[in-house]
Structures are given as C-alpha cells and as structure tokens.
Amino acid sequence: MTLRTILKSWVERYFSDEEALILLVVLVAGFAAIIWFGRMLAPFFTALVIAFLLQGVVSALTRRGLPHLLAVIMVFLAFISVLLTLAFILMPLIWNQLVGLVQETPRMFASGQGWLDELQARYPNIITPDQMQSWIGVASREISQLGQRALTLSLASLGNIMSLIIYLVLVPILVFFMLKDRDVLVGFMLSLLPQKRTLLSRIWREMDDQIANYIRGKFIEIIIVGTVTFFTFAFFGLPYTALLAVLVGFSVLVPYIGAAVATLPVAAVAGFHFGLSEEFVYVLVAYGVIQALDGNVLAPVLFSETNNIHPVSIIVAVLFFGGIWGFWGIFFAIPLATLLKALIYAWPRSMHEREERRSLQAPAKE
Template identity: 45%
Template sequence: MFDVLIQWYKKNFSDPNAVTLMLVIVLTALVITLFGQLLIPVFVALVVAFLLEWPVKKVTKLGLNRNLSTTIVIAIFIGVMTMVFVLAIPVIWKQSIGLVKELPDMMVYIKRYIYTLPDLYPSLDPALITNLVNNFDTKLVSVLESSVQAVVSSLTNVVAILVYVILVPMMVFFILKDKVKLLAGFDRIMPVKRRLITQVTTEMNEQIINYIRGKMIELVIVGTATYIAFAIMDLRYAAVLGLLVGLSVLIPYIGAAAVTVPVTIVALFQFGLTPDFYAVMIAYGVIQTLDGNLLVPLLFSEAVDLNPVYIIVAVLFFGGLWGFWGVFFAIPLASLVKAVINAWAGKSEPDALEASDCK
C-alpha cells in the first residue's frame, strides 16, 4: 500500500516544476477564497482590461504610443457605457417597476390555470395540484423577499457603487497602460522552476481572452435580438426580458432554461393560449436555437473544447464556491483544470526530449 503511494508521489511530485505548479494553484485558490469579496473590483478591472486589450493593440498599430492608445480606448469605452446607461437604464427601470407591480396578478393567473389542469387531464390528482400551488406560493415569497433584499442592499451600498464607478476605470487604465511593467514584475516573483506554469498560462491566455470577448458579444447580440423580436410582437416588458435573456448566456445551459420561465409567464399572462403566445415562444425558441447552433460555434470554436456535462458540473461547482464570478468563469476554470491535467500528464515529455538532445 505504502509502496503504491510512494510510487505515485515520486511520479507526480518528483519534478520541481510539478511542485511549483501545485503550490501556485493552491495559493491562488486560497487567496480567491479568503479575499475574493475584497478583490471583486480587481476581477472586474481585469475582465474589462481583457476586453479592451484588443482595441488598444489595434489603435497602437496606427502609429500611436500605448499610453495615448489606452487613453483613447478608455474614453470611448466610458462614453459608450454612459450612453447605454442614459438611454437604456430608465427604460429598464420603468419596465422593472411595472413588472413587479403586475407580478401578483400574474401569479394569480398562473395558479388559476394550474387549478384547471385536472379538468383538462382527469388523470391528475387534485390534491397533487393543491400541494404544487402551495409549494409554489412558498417558494415565490422566499424568492421575492431575497430579491428585494438584494436590490435594497445594492442600492444602499453607495460606497461599493462609487468604488466600481471610480476605481475600476482607473485600474483598467493602468493595467492596460503598464501591461509590460506589470507582467515583468509578476515574472520576477515567480519561481525559477516554472515550465509547467508557462505551458498552462500559454494555453489558457488566448482561450480566456476569446471566451470573455465572445461572451460579451454573445450577450449583446442575443439580448438585442430578443428585445427587438419581443418589441415587434408588442410583448410587455420587452427590455427587461431582453436583458434577462442576454444575461442568461453567462450561465451555460442553466441560464437559458431558467430565463424561459419569466418569458413564458409574461407571454401567457398577456396573450393567454392564443396564436400570439405561441408566436412569442417560437421566436424565443428560434433565438435560442440560433444562439446555440450558430453563434456559439462561431464565437467559441477556439475557446471552448469541453463536453457539455463538464461545463454543467463546472457551473454548479464553481458557482457554489464563488457565486456569480464562479459561474461567469466556470468554462475558463474548467479549461484551466483541463490544461493543468494535460500539462501534468505530459510533464516528463520535455525532460525526455532534453535528455535525448543531450545524447
């Protein structure tokens, strides 16, 4: 038994590069777990910096230095975000208030419809329907209370809002402007034996950039297409539903399933079981189908090479550990795990090649 463990240890940890990789992974996980909440502005700044690195490079190629290129890109980014907030937020806020006010009537309508199911399907047990409605009421009250508390706490946390509004753009600017210096400083504190770390980071760098950029593009396209489709069909709260559908792409598979519920409830409450209701659901289904079968392969063909089961497990696991950011980075983290496993499995190959070259 001990011989097997000793052999396993020697196989996996005799290489200093493997030990270094393991230590870096453990320390990084500890820092995120212990100080994750405090470092959220830093994570947001890093995500935005990843998104803006590509336009900064493009502007730099026009002959401008990196400082000026970064300033121009940041100014355009802040201008676009300000325009979006000024134009979109009032509409979304107004529709959200209307949706909250109308939600009790929607729930009454849904419950009445559920109570009619035994008449439509005599095989259903009325007691089962009653229990279903009671459980539905309990869960709904719990969800609404949690949602209201979250909204109130976020609105009252003025300090956190100021941190995001002021500090995040500043951090993004300096991350982009001083990218070379920051990477050089980070390189100096890294261990000498880091071949596996270099292998993993090289494999992950382009994947993470493509993934974050692709997710933002997917969010905008899917959310905008949904809003336009629902607005054309005169569905109420089209802006709110479009925003929810757009945000749902951040949670693979689970997000699309979850956001179907409010879309269905709003459409059913407004139109009933009429052709308009079915038209809304067909349009929504077409958007989801095009997203899954056309848009996602185009955007993520090089960024994601994972089985759907692994993706769902990653969403549940990392979401349970780190909440929203765990969900957002579930696929890159799963890709990181895969890259580490691949590097670990082939860690002896470069050493063998080096030995053969010496001969």
C-alpha cells in the same frame, strides 16, 4: 504494493521537479487568495476582466500604427461612454421594469390560477382538486418568497450605495492603468517567478489566448443575443422587453442551464400578456429560434479557437465554481475547466519529456 508505496511513487514522479513544485505553489496560492480575499479584491478582478476584454481593441489599434498611449485613451473613453450609458439609461429602465413586474406578479398569479381552474374543469380525471390545491399552495409560497426577496434586495441595496460608488471610481482607474502599463505589470509578475519556468510558460501560452477569446466572445455573445431578443420581443409587443432581453442575454453565461432557466419568465410574461393564443406560440417559437441559432451558429463561430470541453464537464464546472464564487465562478467556469484540462495534459507531458531527456543523457554519461 502498498498504498504508501503508490503515493510515494506518484509524488516522486510528478513533484520531484522544482518547476512542478513551483506550479503547485502558484496554483494553491492563487486559489487561496481568490477564496479568502475574493470579496475584498472584487473591484480588482472586475477591472482585470474588463482590461482583458479591452486589450484586444488596444492591440488592434496599435497594429494600425497608433501610439500605445493614444490607443489606450481612445479605448478607455469608449469604455467610459458605455459605462455611463448603462448607468444612466439602461439600468433605470431595467429597474423600473423589474419593479413593474414584481407589482404585477399577483395578477399573473391570479391569471394562472384561472387557467388551472379551467384545466381542472376540462380534465377532471387528470387534474384532481387536491393537485390543484397543492399547486396553488406551492405557487403562493413562491410568490410570497419572491416579494420578501425583492424587499430584502431593496433594503440591502440602500447599504450598498457606497460599494457601488467605490466600484464606479476604482474599476475605471484600475482598467486604465492595466491597459496603459500592461507590459510593466506583466514584467513585474514574471520577475517574481524563477527563470526556469518551461511548464508554467507552456500552460500560460495554452491559456492566454483562450481566456482572452472566451471573455471577448462571451461579451459579444451577450450583446448579440440580448439585442436580437430585445427587438424580437418588441416586434411582438411583449412587455418588460428590456428586462427579458437582459435576462436572456446573461443566460448565455451558463451553457444549457441558462437557456432553460430564462424560458420560464419569458413564457410567464408572454402567457399573461397574450393568453393561450397564437401570439403566445409565436413568441415561444421566436425565442426557441434565437436559442437554437445561438447554440448552433453564434457560439461555435465565436469560440472556435477554444478547446472543446464535454458538456458534462461544463455543467460540473458551472455547478462547482458557481457554488464557490457565485457569479464570477459561473462566468469563469469554462476558462477554469480549460485551465484544469491544460494542467492535466501539460503536466504529465512535461514529466514524460523530462524522463525521456534523463534516459537519453544516461547512456551519454556512461
């Protein structure tokens, strides 16, 4: 059997049905729109994520007897309050701490160089002077690059003020209308699809609850982990508490990798502030306990309704989609992996069911 025959048989099996072709067109058009127009439509996608997050609260209020419009207004006002709090209280605090950390980086580097000198003096046979110079050279280059990146970010941010204003205006407006006219918008999208959409409906049912649960669960996980980290570090008197708490909170977006990446700045700040003392060990132990509780208790509780995906698949999805779409690719890596898993299971199953129906109908026709 030739390769051409194999490919022809495969195409006839999976794409001979009209609905399969429509599904393929929808998937290709959706991914193409995100790849080519993702930056342009970023406010829309941001609003869509937030609306997904808030829709659960609106639905809960309507189930308690509140009118839909009143529930939408209450949830939207709460969202605006949180947004204003972040914009005028939390963000300036984080920015000031980030500026302070960048300014204090040379002192941290000098302190780290002193520790290396001390280690080299204690263990001259293990750490050679050449290794010392190599480590110091690498650290110097990283520090200089960090300063250049901070300066570039500061200059670039001056040109992005208008974009920020657009986000602050457009996103809330889009969120309000997505919540208020959800049924109308969903009905319009469904009207664009053909009446026969059994496969599409099956995949959508499998994905709808999982995406909503993932977005809400991830938001709750970020808030809980960040809050617990903030109070834990504040208890030990660690500087830059808000900045580190935000970093640790957002590190949960990238399973396995995020926790490892967030450990370095936490250890660096704690080591510079406390030195190699008991307090330094206590901070690292507390941070390890937070990560262990998040991975073994909090995440399983929040995402118990989400399909189990192998860790290797999660890491590959994070690397692939993060490389394509940056932050949003990382954020939606697990839902996109879940979508691919649903496609892999639902599409062949639908084809098998169609073949079984045809085999059952064939004797009846005879």
